[in-house]
Amino acid sequence: MTNPEILNALAGAVIDMDEEAARTAATAAIETGMPAYEAITEGLVKGMQVVGDKYEQQEYFIPEVLLCSDAMIAGLEILQPHLPVDHNAGAEKVVIGVVQGDTHDIGKNLVKIMLEAAGYEVHDLGRNVPLASFVDKAEEVGASIIAMATLMTTTMEGMRTVVEELKSRGMRERTTVMIGGGPISQAFADEIGADLYAADANVAVRKLKNRQVA
Numbered sequence: 001m002t003n004p005e006i007l008n009a010l011a012g013a014v015i016d017m018d019e020e021a022a023r024t025a026a027t028a029a030i031e032t033g034m035p036a037y038e039a040i041t042e043g044l045v046k047g048m049q050v051v052g053d054k055y056e057q058q059e060y061f062i063p064e065v066l067l068c069s070d071a072m073i074a075g076l077e078i079l080q081p082h083l084p085v086d087h088n089a090g091a092e093k094v095v096i097g098v099v100q101g102d103t104h105d106i107g108k109n110l111v112k113i114m115l116e117a118a119g120y121e122v123h124d125l126g127r128n129v130p131l132a133s134f135v136d137k138a139e140e141v142g143a144s145i146i147a148m149a150t151l152m153t154t155t156m157e158g159m160r161t162v163v164e165e166l167k168s169r170g171m172r173e174r175t176t177v178m179i180g181g182g183p184i185s186q187a188f189a190d191e192i193g194a195d196l197y198a199a200d201a202n203v204a205v206r207k208l209k210n211r212q213v214a
């Protein structure tokens with residue numbers, strides 16, 4: 001298979017809810033020497049974006065979306081061990097999670113994988129995370145970065161609460177707050193006083209790295 005065929009097969013496997021096809025295409029990607037990073041972002045994630053569109057057009061419903069996500073995870077399990085790990089981040093610690101009230105975690109999991117590959121030590125609180133837990137965990141493990149995700153407008157405000165909580169505990173100055181997810185924007189990040197916003201997992205890693213250099 002050529003590289004475009006492999007990327008199409010990865011995306012197609014996610015759209016077709018086919019775990020086996022996702023594993024086969026992921027294995028083909030590795031065997032042909034395609035960077036795992038490219039296979040994830042240009043293959044599996046592209047497929048999941050199409051799934052998102054189909055859900056919004058009511059062509060797919062919750063059961064289909066969950067099967068698509070299983071196929072994406074099947075592909076990720078093969079690709080993730082092949083992501084080259086960069087040790088230059090000096091094992092800076094990140095606490096990541098999806099804010100309270102929201103259970104969408106596919107994007108957050110991708111950001112986590114990319115951060116780990118970039119050399120960060122990631123503490124994953126999962127989804128529907130009580131807001132104070134972000135700050136509690138950062139304090140407990142000595143994390144310098146809190147990364148929060150949400151895909152729902154109804155739960156965005158929770159991010160502001162976390163920023164305020166950091167201030168009231170005297171931790172704001174030493175903690176970088178990064179936010180992302182569907183309804184989040186740079187304008188919202190500015191409004192609540194978050195340090196960084198990223199529209200996707202690649203940009204998230206780049207912005208964190210740049211911030212270190214700065």
Ligand code: B12
Nearest residue numbers: 052055102103104105106107149152153180181198200201
């Ligand atoms: C998959 C999905 C689901 C799955 C979630 C499975 C799972 N384990 O995550 C299921 C089917 C369970 C689901 C349930 C619901 N969903 Co839903 N779901 C989606 C869907 C179709 C795709 C989301 C997705 O995974 N995309 C693929 C990933 C890769 O993209 P991503 O999450 O955006 O992540 C990327 C970036 O945003 C960024 N990013 C993500 N996180 C972070 C974090 C940081 C720190 C940074 C920097 C960047 C970053 O990087 C990622 C990778 O590049 C979206 C529609 C859409 N187009 O987004 C609706 C959507 C998010 N869901 C929606 C809704 C309403 C619901 C439900 C309430 C439906 C219901 N009535 O029950 C429930 C939620 C219940 C709850 N309380 O949580 C709405 C939200 C509307 C809104 N604006 O508030 C959407 C937008 C659909 C719609 N148009 O109505 N859903």
